[in-house]
Amino acid sequence: MIYFDNSATTQIYPEVLATYDQVATKIWGNPSSLHRLGDRAHQLLEASRQQVAQLLNVTAPEIIFTSGGTESNNMAIKGTAIQKREFGKHIITSSVEHPSVANAFNELEQLGWRVTRLPVDRSGRVRVADLKQRLDSDTTLVSIMGVNNEVGAIQPIAEISDLLVNYPNVMFHVDNVQALGKNLWSQVFTPRVDLTSLSAHKFHAPRGVGILYKKTGKMLTPLAEGGGQERGLRSGTENLAAIAGMAKAIRLLLTDEVAKAEREAAIKAKIDHFLRALPGVTVFSNDDATFTPHILCFALSGIRGETLVHTLEAHDIYTSTTSACSSKTADEASTLSAMHVQAKLATSAIRLSFDESNTLAEADQFIAVFSDIYHHFAKINHLGE
Amino acid sequence: MQYTEVMIRYGELSTKGKNRKDFINRLASNIQKTLVDWPELEFHPRHDRMHIVLHGAPFESIDARLKRVFGIQTYSPVVTAEKNLLAIETKALELMQATFQPGMSFKVNTRRSDHQFEYDTNQLNSLIGDYLFDQMTDLKAEMKHPDLVLRIEVRRDAIYLSNQLLKGAGGMPVGTAGKAVMMLSGGIDSPVASYLALKRGVDIEMVHFFSPPYTTDKALAKAKELTGILANYSGKINFIAVPFAEIQETIKEKLPEGYLMTIQRRFMLRLADLIRAKRGGKAIINGESIGQVASQTLDSMIAINDVTAMPVLRPVVTMDKNEIIALAEKIGTFDLSIAPFEDCCTIFAPPRPKTKPKLDKARLYEQELDINGLVERALAGIQVTPIYPNQQFLHNKSAEDADLL
Numbered sequence: 001m002i003y004f005d006n007s008a009t010t011q012i013y014p015e016v017l018a019t020y021d022q023v024a025t026k027i028w029g030n031p032s033s034l035h036r037l038g039d040r041a042h043q044l045l046e047a048s049r050q051q052v053a054q055l056l057n058v059t060a061p062e063i064i065f066t067s068g069g070t071e072s073n074n075m076a077i078k079g080t081a082i083q084k085r086e087f088g089k090h091i092i093t094s095s096v097e098h099p100s101v102a103n104a105f106n107e108l109e110q111l112g113w114r115v116t117r118l119p120v121d122r123s124g125r126v127r128v129a130d131l132k133q134r135l136d137s138d139t140t141l142v143s144i145m146g147v148n149n150e151v152g153a154i155q156p157i158a159e160i161s162d163l164l165v166n167y168p169n170v171m172f173h174v175d176n177v178q179a180l181g182k183n184l185w186s187q188v189f190t191p192r193v194d195l196t197s198l199s200a201h202k203f204h205a206p207r208g209v210g211i212l213y214k215k216t217g218k219m220l221t222p223l224a225e226g227g228g229q230e231r232g233l234r235s236g237t238e239n240l241a242a243i244a245g246m247a248k249a250i251r252l253l254l255t256d257e258v259a260k261a262e263r264e265a266a267i268k269a270k271i272d273h274f275l276r277a278l279p280g281v282t283v284f285s286n287d288d289a290t291f292t293p294h295i296l297c298f299a300l301s302g303i304r305g306e307t308l309v310h311t312l313e314a315h316d317i318y319t320s321t322t323s324a325c326s327s328k329t330a331d332e333a334s335t336l337s338a339m340h341v342q343a344k345l346a347t348s349a350i351r352l353s354f355d356e357s358n359t360l361a362e363a364d365q366f367i368a369v370f371s372d373i374y375h376h377f378a379k380i381n382h383l384g385e
Numbered sequence: 386m387q388y389t390e391v392m393i394r395y396g397e398l399s400t401k402g403k404n405r406k407d408f409i410n411r412l413a414s415n416i417q418k419t420l421v422d423w424p425e426l427e428f429h430p431r432h433d434r435m436h437i438v439l440h441g442a443p444f445e446s447i448d449a450r451l452k453r454v455f456g457i458q459t460y461s462p463v464v465t466a467e468k469n470l471l472a473i474e475t476k477a478l479e480l481m482q483a484t485f486q487p488g489m490s491f492k493v494n495t496r497r498s499d500h501q502f503e504y505d506t507n508q509l510n511s512l513i514g515d516y517l518f519d520q521m522t523d524l525k526a527e528m529k530h531p532d533l534v535l536r537i538e539v540r541r542d543a544i545y546l547s548n549q550l551l552k553g554a555g556g557m558p559v560g561t562a563g564k565a566v567m568m569l570s571g572g573i574d575s576p577v578a579s580y581l582a583l584k585r586g587v588d589i590e591m592v593h594f595f596s597p598p599y600t601t602d603k604a605l606a607k608a609k610e611l612t613g614i615l616a617n618y619s620g621k622i623n624f625i626a627v628p629f630a631e632i633q634e635t636i637k638e639k640l641p642e643g644y645l646m647t648i649q650r651r652f653m654l655r656l657a658d659l660i661r662a663k664r665g666g667k668a669i670i671n672g673e674s675i676g677q678v679a680s681q682t683l684d685s686m687i688a689i690n691d692v693t694a695m696p697v698l699r700p701v702v703t704m705d706k707n708e709i710i711a712l713a714e715k716i717g718t719f720d721l722s723i724a725p726f727e728d729c730c731t732i733f734a735p736p737r738p739k740t741k742p743k744l745d746k747a748r749l750y751e752q753e754l755d756i757n758g759l760v761e762r763a764l765a766g767i768q769v770t771p772i773y774p775n776q777q778f779l780h781n782k783s784a785e786d787a788d789l790l
Contacts, residue, residue, distance in 0.1 A: 019789045047786040247790050 002317045002362045006202075007149055007178060007295060007353035013204040013252055016245040020206055024241040031238050032227065041240055048240075048247035055250050056189075058213060064230045065243050068210035069177040069199030070100040071223075073143075075212055075234070076173040076195040077104040079220035080141045081113060084171065088138030092116040094126045094155070095338040096148050101175050102334070105143075114138070123286055124153035124339050128163055141171045146179035146188030146196075150322040150335035150351060152285045152295025154179075154187060161192035171195065171218065177202055177210075181253040181356075182292050183261035194218045200242065205249035209242035253356075260356040265293035267354050267363045272296060274367045278374055279384030282345060284336065294355065297322060297336075299348035300374070302381040308350050308373075315369045320351045386483035388444045388462040391451070392547065393435040395458060404561075405432070412456040412558040418620040419450045419774075448551070453617045455584050456561075457553030461536075465543040468502060473509070473544050474516045477535060480546055481517055481524075490527030491517070491548075497539040509537060557586030559619040564588045565668040565698070566625075566661040568653065571608040571728045574701055575672030576615060576718035577709050581700035582670045583618045590623040590664060591772075592657045596630035599733070604726040606778035613776035614718050621773055627656055628766040632759050633733045640750050646738040647747050650680050650689040655756075656763055658693040668696040674709065675702055679738040688742040724779075 003011070012020075023044065029037030031045045046060070053060040066072045081091055093105050095117045109115040116134045118126045126144060135142075142164065144155050157174055164172050173195040179188045181203055189196055195218070198211040214220060214233070226235025272287045280301040285291050300308060305321035312319050322336065336346035352366075378384060395412065413430040416437070420426055426447075427438040439447070444462045451460060466476040481491070495509040504512065513535070518524055538545040567582060567589040569575045582589055593608045609624055616622045632652050636645055657669050673681045680689065690697055701709050713719035 022789060043780065043783070044786055044789065046780060047783075048790060051790050244789050251790065 002358075002365060004352040004354060004358065004362075004366070005318045005320045006355035006357070007351065008320050009201050009207075010204045010355055011357065012201075012206060012245075013249055015252060016205050016249045019248050020241045020245040023244045027240065031240060032229065041238075044244055045238055045240055048244045051247045052211065052250055055254055056213065059216065061231070062213055062216055064212045064214055064233050065238060066210045066212050066234055067208055067239070068201070069098070069175070069197050071234075072197035072199070072210050072212040073098070073100040073173075073175055073177075074104050075220065075223050076197060076214075077101065077141065077143055078108065078223060079233075080171045080173065080195070081108050082221040083219050084140035087169065088140045090114045090116065090136060090138035091141040091143070092118065092131065092134055092139060093143045094118045094120060094145065096120050096124055096126075096150070096153075096335040097143070097145055098149055098175060098177065101143055101145065118144075120153075120335075120338050122339055123290060124148055124151050124284075124335055125155055125290065126160075128156055128159045131160060132163055135167060135170065139167070139170050141173065143173040143175065145175040145177075147176070147182070147184070147292045147295075148335055149178050149295075150349075151297040151339070152178075152292040153335075154184060154290055154292055157188045157193070158190055161190040164192050173197075178292065178295070180250070181257055181260070182264070182294055183258050184292060195220075200246040200249065203249050203253045205246040206242040209239050209246050211246075261293050263360070264354040264356070264358065267358055267360060268293055268296050268352075270360065270363045271352065271366060274370075278378075280378060280381070281374075282341075284339070284341065284349065294353055296352040296354075297349055298352075299345050299350070300377060301345065301348060301383065303348055303377050305348055305350045308348070311373055312350075312369070315373075317366060317369060320353070322349050322351050386444075386462075386464075386479060387441070388439055389465045390439055390463045391437040391444065391447065391460055392463050392545075393437070393451070393457055393460040393553070395434065395456065408456070408558055408561050409435075411560050412454075415456070415558050415560070415620060416451070416454055419454055420447060423447065450617075451553065452551075453554055454558075455554050455556035455586065455618060456558035458555060459553055460551050461547040461549055462551075463545050463547040465545055468539075468544055470504070470512065473513060473537065473546070476544075476546050477513050477517060477537070478520050480548055481521060481533070481535065484533065484548055485521065485524070487523045488525075489532040490525040490530075491533040491535060492526060492528055492531045493517075493535045493537065495537040495539065499539050499541045502539045509539070513537065554584070554618070556584035559583050559586055560588040562586035562588075563667045564590070564664075565666045565670050566590050566592050566657050566664070568657050568669065568671040569593050569608055569612065570672065571604060571611060571722065571726070572672065573706075573713050573719065573722040574674060574677075574709055576611050576722060577712045577716070578670060578672040578700040579615050580618065580712070580716050580718075582698065583615065587668070587670070588619065589670065590625060590660075590666065592625050592627060592660055594627050594629040594653055594656075595728075596628070596633055599630060599633070600727055603779065604728050607721060607724055607726050608728070609770065609772055609778040610776070611718055611721055612772045613774065613778070614716070614721070616772050616776070617774045621771055624770045624772050625660060626768045626770070627660070627763055629653070629763065632763060635754060635759060637733055639753050642735045643737070643739045644742060644747060644750050645733060645735045646680055647685060647688050647742040648751055649733065650685070651692050651747060651751065652759070652763075654689055654697070655692045656760060658695060659760065659764060660767070661695065668698050669693065670698045670700065672701055673699045674704055674706070677706065679740045682740050684741040685739075688744045688747045691744055691748070721779075 027041050029041040031042040049060045049063050053063050105115050118130050120126050147154055171194050174193050176196045177199045194215045196213040200209040201207045222233045224235050229235050269287055275281045275283055275298055283298040285297045309319050409430050423442040425440040429436040464476050466472040493510045493514045495506040497506050533548050535548040565587050567579050569591040591612050595605045612622050612624050636648050
């Protein structure tokens with residue numbers, strides 16, 4: 001089996017599963033309980049928070065545990081919009097965000113907020129000049145993803161940060177669900193970033209747990225009221241086994257990060273090089289520093305993405321039409337259409353997403369299999385003639 | 386930058402005539418204790434300064450510990466060079482590059498005890514000054530108030546260079562003023578009082594009253610962790626936990642409410658005094674500040690202090706709360722002090738304690754109780770724990786956590 005769909009989800013690390021199992025079996029007290037069992041759970045919860053904070057180079061109180069990327073994004077966006085509604089109701093995002101961001105903005109738009117969706121250039125990046133032009137005195141929030149989940153473009157977060165230094169009242173959220181452990185963290189998590197979202201299952205930890213980083217001093221309105229866990233921002237009994245597993249997964253993920261990212265880049269470069277030589281293939285993910293090393297999005301003209309995914313699947317190779325979340329709807333990929341890729345070509349796009357579990361040998365196997373597939377489809381469609 | 390040695394200059398103790406030798410020995414042993422993690426260090430205490438030869442140990446880590454040793458006025462990291470001009474130039478440049486920040490001014494200050502050396506002080510000043518000026522950009526020479534003074538000492542065995550004069554903690558070496566017991570509650574004031582006592586050279590042992598099940602393990606752990614912070618200033622502090630619930634329950638059951646607090650305090654002081662006597666202390670220290678709470682009025686002090694004739698020292702007695710808090714923040718105890726665990730002073734606090742208790746009434750009421758029995762049972766239950774710098778008790782990441790994470 002070759003699993004090239006790591007941006008959809010990753011396989012859990014065995015060490016993390018062991019932690020999950022041990023915590024769920026032995027340290028099952030409620031961290032809020034006063035007695036010893038509660039104390040023990042609370043201690044592990046805080047030790048997990050401490051470890052996560054240390055690994056991300058932030059302080060422990062800035063780490064809020066959530067149920068995952070979708071919740072972190074919703075909480076960051078709606079929590080900020082509501083918190084700051086008296087100061088203005090204009091919020092800005094990009095036109096290539098994940099649905100958990102895009103739809104949160106849609107919802108706020110229906111509730112009366114003014115929403116600006118920044119366009120992107122042909123490689124999928126927003127232009128800082130556009131953002132500068134659209135900021136006004138009513139703007140309370142800017143939410144731009146770090147790494148695009150469909151084509152892998154790294155957004156100019158550093159340049160946006162430099163701009164937003166002059167707008168200290170604007171909350172800056174970065175959806176970094178695709179960005180951790182790819183040796184590009186410093187590009188997408190700057191000191192100006194106020195909020196950032198992470199999802200554990202994207203880095204070999206369990207589902208149902210994630211992180212919202214919230215800079216010290218920044219205020220959010222919580223989405224769910226309850227027992228006041230996570231400093232009142234995210235009520236609900238903590239998912240301790242998953243949280244401890246996630247803390248461990250981040251440690252494992254960031255061990256040898258550079259070497260892992262370089263290997264992913266080598267896999268991507270090899271396949272990219274092969275694909276670009278094929279007539280009728282369009283590669284959307286550039287092989288340069290403005291794109292993450294782990295995502296490769298391309299289209300084979302005339303063949304629907306879905307068809308290609310299933311054809312590869314028959315060879316035990318697992319890929320995705322551009323994003324797993326939207327892949328069951330018939331729409332063309334939203335990022336590609338925002339990049340002004342023709343609708344017909346966009347529906348042909350598939351995404352390969354790599355990870356530390358992949359090898360260069362797998363890249364060779366993929367190339368061998370894809371050559372056969374390509375010749376078959378190329379003949380039918382008269383490609384390269 | 387790899388320094389060769391650290392030169393330490395003593396503080397006030399240089400002036401204390403006949404006790405000087407004891408002071409120096411005590412300071413040397415305190416410094417050795419605090420630097421025990423680097424066995425390669427070599428210590429040379431002399432009558433006016435002390436040299437620590439580093440033998441490769443990192444100055445940066447040693448620096449962090451030395452900052453907290455009382456009795457040190459100033460200290461400087463030093464490099465040695467062989468006795469030729471080229472060696473002096475090389476080391477001087479290395480030293481300046483390690484410490485120089487753009488825009489700083491400097492001068493060279495040479496002293497020569499070896500008069501056989503081929504260059505005299507003026508020659509060295511200008512030769513080295515010119516060399517540095519040529520080699521470094523942005524350097525300004527300034528004779529009157531330079532930011533950096535590069536000191537070069539020509540001695541018989543080698544040339545010694547340094548350009549930093551770091552401020553020590555001042556005060557007196559811990560232990561030179563004798564030993565005392567410190568009544569540590571876990572609030573903001575008593576850790577500050579502890580720090581001030583240590584600063585004047587008093588070696589302290591903590592006496593902490595705990596009352597399970599009215600107080601939690603966390604309150605005890607918090608007091609121990611505070612002691613761990615303070616142990617940075619003395620190397621080690623013994624923590625003496627005294628069980629107090631039986632005394633509190635008995636007082637509550639038998640005595641009038643207005644005197645609950647006064648009599649409780651009398652018992653605390655009585656116990657602290659007995660522990661002091663047993664352990665060879667010469668004073669009792671606490672964190673009282675005049676008028677802060679009902680037990681800290683002058684009338685209360687009369688009614689409470691009555692149980693001992695030994696000196697009861699109150700280092701923060703005339704300080705404002707804000708001043709105490711500022712000091713607590715400086716020494717790093719504040720954040721922990723405000724952690725919300727009830728200590729034994731707040732439980733059983735009567736709603737309206739007497740701010741002007743009468744000594745004769747306190748004595749009279751107390752006669753109702755079996756004082757000796759209560760005191761003996763409390764003393765029988767004490768636990769002594771030696772606590773070392775930064776030892777953690779409250780949120781220590783257990784071995785199991787480390788494994789899981």
